[in-house]
Amino acid sequence: MKAPPAVRLLALTAAAALLPVVAGASTPESADNLLACKKGWTSCVLSRLSLTEKNEVARATHARNVWDCTNGLSSCDRSSLSDAEKTRLAVVLYDRNVDNCTTGISSCDHLGLTTSEARTVAAAERRRGVADCRDGMGGCDPGLLTSAERAQAAVAARERVLSACRSGLGPCDATALSPAERDALQAAQRQRNLSECTNGWDACDRSLLSAGETDLVDASAHRRNLASCRDGREVCDYSTLSPSETGALAATESQRNYAACLAGRGYCDRSQLTSGQAAALAVKGR
Numbered sequence: 001m002k003a004p005p006a007v008r009l010l011a012l013t014a015a016a017a018l019l020p021v022v023a024g025a026s027t028p029e030s031a032d033n034l035l036a037c038k039k040g041w042t043s044c045v046l047s048r049l050s051l052t053e054k055n056e057v058a059r060a061t062h063a064r065n066v067w068d069c070t071n072g073l074s075s076c077d078r079s080s081l082s083d084a085e086k087t088r089l090a091v092v093l094y095d096r097n098v099d100n101c102t103t104g105i106s107s108c109d110h111l112g113l114t115t116s117e118a119r120t121v122a123a124a125e126r127r128r129g130v131a132d133c134r135d136g137m138g139g140c141d142p143g144l145l146t147s148a149e150r151a152q153a154a155v156a157a158r159e160r161v162l163s164a165c166r167s168g169l170g171p172c173d174a175t176a177l178s179p180a181e182r183d184a185l186q187a188a189q190r191q192r193n194l195s196e197c198t199n200g201w202d203a204c205d206r207s208l209l210s211a212g213e214t215d216l217v218d219a220s221a222h223r224r225n226l227a228s229c230r231d232g233r234e235v236c237d238y239s240t241l242s243p244s245e246t247g248a249l250a251a252t253e254s255q256r257n258y259a260a261c262l263a264g265r266g267y268c269d270r271s272q273l274t275s276g277q278a279a280a281l282a283v284k285g286r
Helices: 005-026 028-039 051-070 083-103 115-135 147-167 179-198 211-230 243-263 275-283
Strands: none
Touching: 028 051, 051 083, 083 115, 115 147, 147 179, 179 211, 211 243, 243 275
């Protein structure tokens, strides 16, 4: 016996309403929720996971906790680690402490070192202290140095002063220099200033130039300006050009203008054409 049409329609409607629920496990929203749960994000809704997905999330959560513990994060929960994982973690943390103590890069627990490791760390710390004094670092403690090491540190400090004075890149204490070093420094500063003036740099101090150096700097500035004019750059100052230079530039521009008018490409100013150029264009029908 067949069900009445109204009953069949009601049954089909109910089945259609259940389809999203059945298919929900494979929807993009379900995949996003699974990812959120595996990452430990607050958007995770555990009640929407299947049993298989919950097991998958549990494994991901455990792996994330192992990583947190290994990297010393406060979110580490050691109670959830297995005995093997606790042992492996202890080894990693012990080795990391020894490395921290030896390199001085991070916090060090000296009490956690063996006698042999403590000797190795002490030697490494002393080497770093000597290097700090030699390099002028803030961690230098001169009291820990031998007389020979203090002498080496003094030589290195003097070399740093000389280097800063010569390069002009750091604080220069000229009072710490010998007369010969001050003379050499002044010569280096004059040479550096000459280079800056020759290249047209802002640090140039023309008052420090000799008459001959001033002539060299002016000639260099003239060449740079002429090149700017030839290249059509806006920094060109035509007023400083000689009549021959102005004429050469005008001839070059005339040829460029004629070529543009002839080709019908580029800026063409017919009013600047010579009578010969205008006649040649007329012959060519331009």
